[in-house]
Amino acid sequence: MPKKVAFLGLGAMGRRMATRLVGAGHELVVWNRTDSAATVLAAAGAAVAASPRDAARGAEIVFSMLRDDEASAAVWDDAQAGALAEMAGDAVAVECSTLSLARVAFLAGRCAEHDVAFIHAPVAGSRPQAEAGNLIFLAGGDMSELDRLRPLLEHMGRVRHAGPAGGGAALKLAVNTLFATQVAAMAEIVAMLEATGCDPESALAILGDMPVASAAANAAAAAMQAGNFTPQFPIELVAKDLAYMHAAAPHAPLAKACRAVFADASARGLGHENLTAIVKLFRAAHT
Known part of the structure; x- marks a missing residue:
């Protein structure tokens, strides 16, 4: 079990997914652009970070669930507050957002530059499935890294390997x-x-x-x-x-x-x- 997991983005889907991880007993640090959703997770036992970079510090696995390409870029790539700036070489970046193929390819390249493993695992399912842990992860990336994540992902749903990172997208x-x-x-x-x-x-x-x-x-x-x-x-x-x-x-x-x-x-x-x-x-x- 990873010692520290971060979750970035606590919208309608992310909040429910992060709640599943907290409920399974994982040490979770969360970040959200607005405070209200993070407060709910804090009450459930999660720590709250001031920025994506702060949340990623020391985390072995960093998840994100965000609205679009622009939000993904702000959370991962920003030189001052982005998560990648703080991630160590043995960490895994797990982007669960539905993004453009171009954005996924760019993020995969950025992770490689930082020597960070990358899995793109967008989900099939909506709010009821997220709450019940019945999502389907369409996971693209290296199978050995996916196996590291599988116990975490299975708290939130089922996993289907979709080939390389762009395959899931x-x-x-x-x-x-x-x-x-x-x-x-x-x-x-x-x-x-x-x-x-x-x-x-x-x-x-x-x-x-x-x-x-x-x-x-x-x-x-x-x-x-x-x-x-x-x-x-x-x-x-x-x-x-x-x-x-x-x-x-x-x-x-x-x-x-x-x-x-x-x-x-x-x-x-x-x-x-x-x-x-x-x-x-x-x-x-x-x-």
Whole structure:
């Protein structure tokens, strides 16, 4: 068991993941840009650092769970306060954020410059899965380093090795693109059924039994029908991830179209709602 673990970023996902580590008895030092989330972890037994660099000092393993490329750069790379400036050669940097392929490649290079091992382990799952320890880590990096981390990761979920560091990044963008396109397609279908006079509940029950249906699409349809838009995967973050997908595959037309839909929804004030709220755009188009 590592003597000291650091966790950087205590947003909706990071806070729940760090809580799992504290609950498993690990000595944890946490940092967050704002104090409120760190206070909750302190009450659970974690130490609170003033900066990412302070949190990383003496840590064998440093996790981060951050919003985007810019947040990742600020937390790891900053010459004064960044975590890498303080990490020793036997430490492992574990970036769990969903990032662009370019950012992951850059961070891998920065870790190599500091002689620090690097694992990129973005997660499949949302807040309920993080709280229950049921995330799926799409871990890219050296298998021997991943084995060092496995006991920690398994407190938070299951581990799938995705090849080198960039493999996890590409796979996570693929997962989120597949999810977003299914939800957008279901939103179009729900709005069409409602507008054409069908009984949506009956029609969706039949559709859900078809071989073409998926668990994700069925759950999205149920949430749309129930008006449940409580954020689990907010639209603004879907739009961010689809922008990273577009950067990785600029000539992929379906991903490009899906990105435009979610970007439009975010611009119309729906960014903080769950991605199922995309149905509001299509319902409005039928009025």
